[in-house]
Amino acid sequence: MLYGGIKLPGCPDFENVRKLDLLPMPALMEMMKYGFAIDRDHMHVIGDKLAVEMAELKLEICSYIPESKLEEFIAKSNLDDDSAMNVDSNQQLCELLFNTLNIGHGRELKRTKSGTHISTGRRQLEKLRIDHPVIGKVLNYRECAKLKNTYADNLPSMAVLHPAGRNCNICGLHHHADTYRIHTQILSTRTATGRYASKDPNLQNIPIRSLLGAAIRAGFVATPGCVLLSVDYSQIELRMLAFVACVKKLIEVFLHNGDPHTVTAMEAFGITEAQVNADKIRYRNPSKNVNFAVVFGETALGLFEQLVADSYGKAGIPVPEWLTLEWCEEFLRKWFDIYTEVREYMELQAYRSYRYGMVWDMVGRIRLVPEVKSVHKRIVAAGLRQAGNMPIQGLASELIKLAIAEIQEFVITEVRSQGIHCIPLLTVHDEVIYEIDESWGGVIKEIVEGIMGNVLIDKDTGEDYCTVPIKAEGKIMQRWEK
DNA sequence: TTAGAACGCGCG
DNA sequence: AAAGCGCGCGTTCTAA
Numbered sequence: 001m002l003y004g005g006i007k008l009p010g011c012p013d014f015e016n017v018r019k020l021d022l023l024p025m026p027a028l029m030e031m032m033k034y035g036f037a038i039d040r041d042h043m044h045v046i047g048d049k050l051a052v053e054m055a056e057l058k059l060e061i062c063s064y065i066p067e068s069k070l071e072e073f074i075a076k077s078n079l080d081d082d083s084a085m086n087v088d089s090n091q092q093l094c095e096l097l098f099n100t101l102n103i104g105h106g107r108e109l110k111r112t113k114s115g116t117h118i119s120t121g122r123r124q125l126e127k128l129r130i131d132h133p134v135i136g137k138v139l140n141y142r143e144c145a146k147l148k149n150t151y152a153d154n155l156p157s158m159a160v161l162h163p164a165g166r167n168c169n170i171c172g173l174h175h176h177a178d179t180y181r182i183h184t185q186i187l188s189t190r191t192a193t194g195r196y197a198s199k200d201p202n203l204q205n206i207p208i209r210s211l212l213g214a215a216i217r218a219g220f221v222a223t224p225g226c227v228l229l230s231v232d233y234s235q236i237e238l239r240m241l242a243f244v245a246c247v248k249k250l251i252e253v254f255l256h257n258g259d260p261h262t263v264t265a266m267e268a269f270g271i272t273e274a275q276v277n278a279d280k281i282r283y284r285n286p287s288k289n290v291n292f293a294v295v296f297g298e299t300a301l302g303l304f305e306q307l308v309a310d311s312y313g314k315a316g317i318p319v320p321e322w323l324t325l326e327w328c329e330e331f332l333r334k335w336f337d338i339y340t341e342v343r344e345y346m347e348l349q350a351y352r353s354y355r356y357g358m359v360w361d362m363v364g365r366i367r368l369v370p371e372v373k374s375v376h377k378r379i380v381a382a383g384l385r386q387a388g389n390m391p392i393q394g395l396a397s398e399l400i401k402l403a404i405a406e407i408q409e410f411v412i413t414e415v416r417s418q419g420i421h422c423i424p425l426l427t428v429h430d431e432v433i434y435e436i437d438e439s440w441g442g443v444i445k446e447i448v449e450g451i452m453g454n455v456l457i458d459k460d461t462g463e464d465y466c467t468v469p470i471k472a473e474g475k476i477m478q479r480w481e482k
Numbered sequence: 483t484t485a486g487a488a489c490g491c492g493c494g
Numbered sequence: 495a496a497a498g499c500g501c502g503c504g505t506t507c508t509a510a
Contacts, residue, residue, distance in 0.1 A: 078506080088505055090489065112489065121490060146491060149504055193500060195494085202502045205493035213492080237494090237499095296498040305497080378496060389499045393494095397500095429494040429500085 013364030020363055020398060021188060023405035027424045028186045028196075034171050035181030036203065036425045036433075039479075040156040042219040047152035050144045050212075057141040061087055061096075064134045069100055087141050090120050096134075103132045126309045130318070147207060151216045158182055158201055177224045184426070193390050194365045194397040195429060204428045208481055220480035226421060227441040230481075231448050231474035232431035233399065235260065240395045241295055243468045244362065245345035249338060254468045261288040268334045282322065285310065290335050294342065295392045297385030300329040349387040359387045361394030396430060399470070403452045404432060410451060415444065433480070445474040 062084040065073050073084045076092060085092045094117050097103045110119045118124075122139060129135045159180035166174045170181075182201065190197040198204040206220065207213025222228045233239075238260060242250035253263045264287035265276040276283045289306055290298070298306075304325045311319050336343050352359050353372040360366045367390040371383025404427060411434075415422045421437040422444060432452075436444055452472035456465045 086506085090506075092506095114488065117489090119489090142490080146504080150492065150502095154504090187501095191500060195500060197501055199502060202493085205491090205502070207492060209493080232494095293498060296500095298499095299497050301497045303498095381497085385499065393500065396494095431494080 011364060012358070012360045012366045016364045020365075020401055024401045024408070025188070027404045027408040028188060028427075031424050031426055032183055032186055034173070034423050034425065034435075035160065035162070035183040037179040037181050037221050037223050037435075038155055038159050039219050039221045040159060040180050042221075043152050043156045043216070046212075046215055046219070047148055050148040050152055054141060054144045054148065057137050057144065058083060058087055061085075061134055061137050061141065064101060065096065066100065087138065088145060090117060093120050093138065094118055097128075097132075097138075101132060101134065103135070104128050123305065123309050126312045129312050143210065143212060147212055147216055151207060155182060155201065155219070156180070175223070179223055182220075186427075192367050192386070193393040194361065194401075195393065196397070196427060198426075203426055206480070214481060217481045218479040222435055222438075222478055225438060226435050227438045228425070228477045228480055229434045229436050229441055229445050229448065229474055230431055230477065231445070231452055231472050233396070233452065234471045234473055236396045236399065236430045236470070237295055237392055238291055239468045239470060240392050240399075241342065241345075243466050244391055244395060245341045246467070247339045247341045247345075251468050257469075260291055264288075264291055264335065264338070267338045268331060281311075282320070286328075286331055287335075290332065294335065295389055297346075297381075297388055300325060300332050303332060304328040346384075346388045349391065350384050353383060353387040359390055361391040361398065363395070363398045365394050365398070367394070399455055400427060400430060400432065400452075402455045403472075406451050406455065407432065407434075407448055410447065415440070441476045445476060448472075449474050 062073075065084055070084060073092070073095070076095070077083060077085050078089065079086050085096065087093060090112075097120070098109070098118050110124050111117065112119045120138075122142070125135050125139055129139070159182050160170060162168050162170050162173075162175055162179050162181050164175050164177050168175055182203065184198045184203045185200050187197040187199065196204075207216045220228075235254075238250070239254055241247065242254060249263075249267070250260065252258075253260050261284055262273055262276050265271070265283040266273060268287065269275075269283055271283065286303070286307060289303060293302070293306070304323070307323055307328070308319050311317055311323065349359050350372070353369045357370065357373075358366045358368045367386070369383045369387045371379045372387065374380050374383070404424070408424065411422050411424070420440050421435070422440070423435050424432065425435050426433045432448075434444070434448070449472045453470050456470060457463070458465065
């Protein structure tokens with residue numbers, strides 16, 4: 001027995017899955033009930049800064065409208081202020097970029113799904129960045145608008161006051177100070193893969209990747225006297241791919257605690273570690289991209305597009321001469337030769353999709369894939385990608401569920417029973433967050449890391465169900481991700 | 483006037 | 495021809 005009667009490995013097994021879905025429920029209930037504290041003033045300050053930035057960018061963007069066209073644009077603008085156009089409207093943006101400024105003239109520009117307009121998505125605009133200064137402004141404006149509308153303005157208004165004092169009427173706890181807390185809803189039976197979803201508000205997509213985004217995340221704070229403990233699995237999907245598909249070379253890399261991206265580059269190009277590090281853009285970045293995206297069923301063209309966008313976007317440099325579609329095709333071929341079991345794994349999932357109409361992950365959760373019987377190649381291809389991805393994403397989601405349940409058991413029997421404050425706040429796919437009495441954060445961090453890393457080791461026999469070591473790393477913070 | 487589609491984008 | 499998995503949400507646009 002692994003935990004509470006959960007068996008591994010498996011085939012479709014509803015009883016097993018039902019048990020696994022129920023075990024983490026007490027912890028999820030607490031996450032929703034206690035909420036995650038936010039610093040409303042911090043959010044307001046960011047919101048004000050973004051408003052200023054947006055107004056400036058909007059003026060700069062509108063200044064590119066030629067005098068002769070100005071009236072035409074003003075007539076089409078749907079805003080009641082005196083601005084010449086609405087940058088949030090892709091139609092008006094298309095008019096400016098492609099019909100007025102003729103950016104990308106003569107080049108093949110990708111159209112939107114419905115085919116009615118040229119796509120103004122970030123990946124497309126990145127390619128046009130060096131053609132005209134307005135593109136950069138639009139992208140900056142978009143980032144500001146997203147952060148302001150979705151986060152800076154909305155989150156403070158959704159926060160609920162937990163007043164200082166005993167027996168809080170919201171959560172029942174004793175609070176030493178007023179806090180404003182966000183209560184999300186966690187949906188445990190929503191996704192096709194077994195992951196959780198979060199809504200009203202969604203706390204699983206709080207920004208972090210950009211500098212401005214990180215500032216938003218820093219608005220999530222620990223209650224005074226407490227710290228936040230965030231523990232996340234490292235490279236969890238790549239590890240699960242190695243495990244599920246029995247990928248010899250990948251398993252070895254993880255057993256030796258190596259860096260899979262560097263090793264992939266060394267193997268694919270037949271070079272040394274020093275050579276990989278000497279030209280990371282050429283060797284390590286593509287390897288990292290494929291290691292990450294192969295579980296999504298990325299194609300050579302997808303890889304090519306991504307690397308081109310990275311080149312223009314992040315590095316701000318033209319596409320290197322070696323970066324061609326053919327190069328990407330060749331690299332992908334080499335990748336599958338090195339990790340040849342992945343090819344076999346994908347074929348097995350395809351077979352199961354056709355034969356049984358479904359695929360399943362290692363604990364027995366199923367996903368139906370009727371798409372593979374479609375007459376449309378595009379639909380079939382999408383179904384096959386989903387079939388290949390689900391057991392990987394699924395198993396990764398089962399790990400964190402087991403961990404959440406096990407940590408909760410520890411929290412209740414060993415921590416709170418000693419009068420130490422420790423509550424679960426949130427889980428974000430491969431990460432769990434707790435709020436802990438500040439003097440106990442360090443101790444509990446070590447224990448939680450251990451529980452998460454050993455979640456596939458049998459508690460009675462010590463047998464490891466997993467052929468790949470699993471690692472979890474924790475951080476202690478006053479503010480989320482800082 | 484309004485519900486839903488389309489588009490774009492935040493996260494893992 | 496299309497070309498990357500899983501979500502939720504804000505704004506604009508469209509059809510009724």
